[in-house]
């Protein structure tokens with residue numbers, strides 16, 4: 001069962017982070033954001049910060065799952081875990097790149 | 107895009123065909139061969155190749171998408187479009203009180219037009235194929251679509267989201283005027 | 298059961314267990330059975346019946362669109378026909394067929410006696426039968442749902458669909474989803490807890506990995522739709538304001554809930570098909586799957602990634618560009634694990650000696666069709682292109698390439714591959730090859746034409762069109778192709794029926810496969826009896842002491858991971 005956890009954790013974290021950033025983007029673009037006294041130009045730094053956090057979390061997970069104390073006993077599962085942790089990291093970088101460039105609220 | 111897609115399709119077909127044509131190969135099995143196969147097929151063709159192509163494609167799509175965004179400008183005209191079951195109503199920011207029912211919607215040629223799209227009842231979609239992509243009309247939301255007609259003339263428009271039995275006939279026309287025609291249109295008496 | 302006197306030999310135990318697990322004799326057995334072999338078959342047959350119904354509706358659609366003058370349905374009827382075609386194919390055919398195959402095969406592959414909760418399997422089947430027949434009844438009465446298979450409110454809410462049509466969808470489909478949830482619980486628990494002793498996760502047949510991913514996806518993906526359906530039904534029945542903007546609701550809420558389910562659904566349909574290919578293709582190439590670890594990782598990655606792109610069905614709803622960019626990036630990303638699998642399969646073909654048997658023909662048809670569908674899919678993931686082709690027949694063609702190429706063709710491969718297992722007979726009459734060519738050629742003729750007319754701007758879901766745009770010839774070609782493929786499907790049915798009834802008995806394990814389901818008598822007994830059971834407990838326990846079978850298994854049966862495991 002722990003093996004299933006090892007396999008599922010990195011990508012699930014990606015999904016959570018991705019949805020959270022999308023939600024945050026909705027918040028940044030809503031009228032409430034301005035009402036709270038935050039200008040539109042604060043939006044991007046906040047989003048960048050969130051994306052950076054997500055990427056950091058993925059790197060931490062990848063490193064943790066390769067540590068021998070946490071790694072799976074079976075070599076095959078260990079290998080699959082690494083592949084999945086790397087793909088979660090790639091997915092995080094790939095899907096959150098738009099925060100650096102695209103127009104925020106149009 | 108179509109050329110690239112066809113090239114990939116041809117590649118896959120050729121690889122498949124070769125798999126059957128090669129005949130029983132004299133190959134030694136074992137971990138080394140397995141390792142090599144994984145490197146070529148999975149890491150090379152399965153991972154690196156799609157990643158590179160897709161990165162390029164996504165970036166391209168985003169750049170084009172940015173260009174199509176409605177940005178404020180000095181000569182932007184705003185037209186309102188309200189869809190309802192099987193008709194559209196158009197309103198004009200430059201001529202308050204004016205509304206053209208059904209068709210044609212009127213717009214100036216050569217100037218960017220922001221169409222503010224909404225719906226009075228169910229979800230509709232506003233689409234003038236020759237001028238821009240489609241954008242949905244959602245009740246309770248106003249979506250802005252940037253269109254620009256280079257030449258004066260009539261452009262056919264369609265509702266493009268199924269909205270009930272009258273869907274097939276849910277059409278309108280956008281009539282683009284030259285500058286003088288547009289002024290004349292705005293100056294017409296409000297009926 | 299009273300314990301039989303004397304020592305409990307394997308044979309005697311098998312007989313005693315068979316008595317418990319077999320269905321009751323006669324017609325009563327159909328309604329009371331709880332064993333996975335029979336319920337699996339019932340799921341498969343029922344889904345085939347719905348496939349025939351959906352296919353019939355498809356033929357009505359193509360007849361209607363064949364030319365502007367051949368329109369014989371009014372817009373109201375046409376709306377019911379295309380809505381029901383989509384609904385039947387997605388909910389009543391594809392998902393239940395997968396469940397049926399998994400229910401039939403998994404215990405046999407995993408070496409377990411039955412599924413974890415046999416009564417739950419039966420419950421699922423009857424929920425499905427009830428929900429499905431509700432929809433069919435509504436179709437026969439002419440009050441079928443008519444707002445498209447994704448039922449966007451407000452069109453489907455009481456203000457614009459006052460009749461009972463939408464209610465049939467909301468209630469019927471909810472039953473079908475409960476059935477899917479039941480099957481998914483069943484599959485997850487069985488795979489995780491009831492494998493034969495000695496079969497660690499790393500030694501599991503690859504099909505079980507795929508089904509594990511699919512079952513978890515169903516458990517996560519279906520609740521949003523059940524929630525959405527319940528909310529919409531509450532709104533319709535009691536006037537609650539969930540989706541009505543004038544009362545503070547939002548119509549887009551439905552779209553989010555629906556596609557949060559709807560996109561994973563596409564992969565829920567594709568992954569089992571991929572699992573079947575990963576199982577069959579190596580066997581027919583006389584080798585092992587190339588990159589077992591990679592394929593498993595790709596399946597898991599695909600399963601999770603597919604939850605991150607629901608908004609790509611809503612690209613035209615006016616979402617800010619950065620939001621679109623997130624989902625456009627995620628949509629192109631899912632093509633990567635798919636690519637990994639495709640090339641792992643081609644590499645497997647290269648590694649072995651592929652044989653052009655009938656299931657292999659279907660797999661080849663899958664490759665060609667699915668790759669085309671995938672490529673057009675990548676195109677519509679590019680936002681500006683999607684703005685143009687969204688809701689045209691281009692999308693219709695794309696989705697059929699993916700669904701028929703990525704699901705129906707592999708299922709036909711599976712049908713011909715596991716036919717000897719189901720019936721215990723060898724295929725004798727060779728109608729299957731003719732049918733293959735009719736279906737594939739007819740299909741490509743139809744949907745290549747549909748791509749084309751979509752690019753010319755024909756919208757989907759219109760009940761007729763004006764002549765003169767050059768659309769008539771293309772639509773006529775599409776309709777002819779549609780009828781040719783329908784004849785092909787009918788021929789397959791005939792082929793299966795004839796061969797099941799009269800063909801000669803075949804040998805065990807005709808393909809020389811390595812998975813456990815072939816290590817049992819065919820056609821199968823009501824329960825699976827792996828040779829190492831010690832106790833008569835209905836389900837094996839993971840603590841069963843080592844049996845000779847486990848070491849046998851480690852040597853030969855699950856050879857696939859072993860072969861690649863050597864180097865680690």
Ligand code: HEM
Pocket residue numbers: 352355356358359379380382383384386387391445446447693697700701704705743756757758759779782783
């Ligand atoms: C040879 C068989 C088939 C033919 C000729 C066919 C034909 C069509 C056509 C012409 C449409 C478009 C109707 C319209 O928008 O006006 C359509 C819609 C659709 N089809 Fe099929 N189809 C076939 C098989 C399938 C299968 C096997 C599936 C799924 C597994 C499927 C799923 C769908 C869905 C989901 C829609 C969209 C329905 C909607 O717009 O609400 N079809 N089909």
